Amino acid sequence: MxxxxxxxxxxxxxxxxxxxxxxxxxxxxxxxxxxxxxxxxxxxxxxxxxxxxxxxxxxxxxxxxxxxxxxxxxxxxxxxxxxxxxxxxxxxxVEPLPAAWGEIRSAASGLCMDSKHGATGTEVRLDTCLKEGAERTWSREQIFTFGWREDIRPGDPMHTRKFCLDAISNSSPVTLYDCHGMKGNQQWRYRKDKSLYHPVSDSCIDCSPGDKKIFMSKCDPQSETQRWLFRHVNVTVLDKFNSP
Missing domain, CATH: 1.10.8.460 (ppGaNTase-T1 linker domain-like)
Structure with a gap:
């Protein structure tokens, strides 16, 4: 001792x-x-x-x-x-205001990101969006918070889990990983074209609605599968994140 x-x-x-x-x-x-x-x-x-x-x-x-x-x-x-x-x-x-929160809906398919209450290494996938006010179950987790650390965590702004969306390359799946607060693989940008940009790999979150997979791809402003819609957005905080 x-x-x-x-x-x-x-x-x-x-x-x-x-x-x-x-x-x-x-x-x-x-x-x-x-x-x-x-x-x-x-x-x-x-x-x-x-x-x-x-x-x-x-x-x-x-x-x-x-x-x-x-x-x-x-x-x-x-x-x-x-x-x-x-x-x-x-x-x-006092927790600073988040830039965005709520469901993250795919503009291409109308499906939502779902982390399934997974642990480290779990791949985030698409699933049918839960209806507003529907009972949350342990098999579904579709509320996310893009918070002041510039990472994205499952949960609402006052009750996030200690896992973050993480990617390691411009072709890797998007997984949950223990939040470290050091940005890097867990830093994201939500841009005006509705893409979720990953600065460290210079790529964007993409999806394949047919098999419900979510993965990283080279950013393409014309790609509908790279457009993501948060239910709630705080434009003031978001602009601060995106400023040089």
């Missing part, structure tokens, strides 16, 4: 829970207890992202707060400004 000043602590989850926990909101309650004990006004950022936490009962925190006072701990603002000053660059407290 090492005593390392200003170290960061992570958590590796087990594949199973070897002990019994109360059903329901036990994890959320524990997270709220930590926030209310240590995070001061920064706890509000958690409630904005997880509004369901706001009205959970924390139980008695008097012992925890007494310990903090006894140890003469500095406040959380000091920690954020002095120790974790660079953290908001990579993990903004």
């Amino acid at each position: 090492y005593d390392v000043p200003c170290s960061r602590v992570g958590h590796i989850y087990r594949k199973y829970v070897p002990y019994k926990v109360p059903s329901g909101t036990s994890l959320a309650r524990n997270l709220k207890r930590v926030a209310e004990t240590w995070m001061d006004e920064y706890a509000e950022f958690i409630y904005r992202r997880r509004p369901e936490y706001r009205h959970l009962s924390t139980g008695d925190l008097s012992a925890q707060k007494a310990l903090r006072k006894h140890l003469k701990c500095k406040d959380f603002k000091w920690y954020m400004n002095t120790v974790a000053w660079d953290l908001p660059t990579y993990y903004p407290p």
Whole structure:
């Protein structure tokens, strides 16, 4: 065990829970207890992202707060400004607005991109678009967010998964890969001609409606199979992404 000043602590989850926990909101309650004990006004950022936490009962925190006072701990603002000053660059407290989100529909076929709730290495494919308001199932996943990191992730803007659309060449399939936030293979541009451009390979997302495959191809402004329609677009953010 090492005593390392200003170290960061992570958590590796087990594949199973070897002990019994109360059903329901036990994890959320524990997270709220930590926030209310240590995070001061920064706890509000958690409630904005997880509004369901706001009205959970924390139980008695008097012992925890007494310990903090006894140890003469500095406040959380000091920690954020002095120790974790660079953290908001990579993990903004308030999620910046996305450039586009919702279903990504193929203009050529009317089918939608679907990641099927896959894991790393899963190929993104076309499938029949779910009707607006239809129940989402674990066999279908057609909501994507083109977010501030300039990557595309399954999920709505407030609840994206940690996988990103990824491509390795101008002829490769489009797959899911663990998001790394470093752009490269996971950086995209949504251009005015409705193409999804991949700068690192200088190619565009294409599709074959007949077999429902999605892959990279040389960009062709005349190609209908390279046109993709997001349900929602924020033109201001999109223009910022596309500016030189």
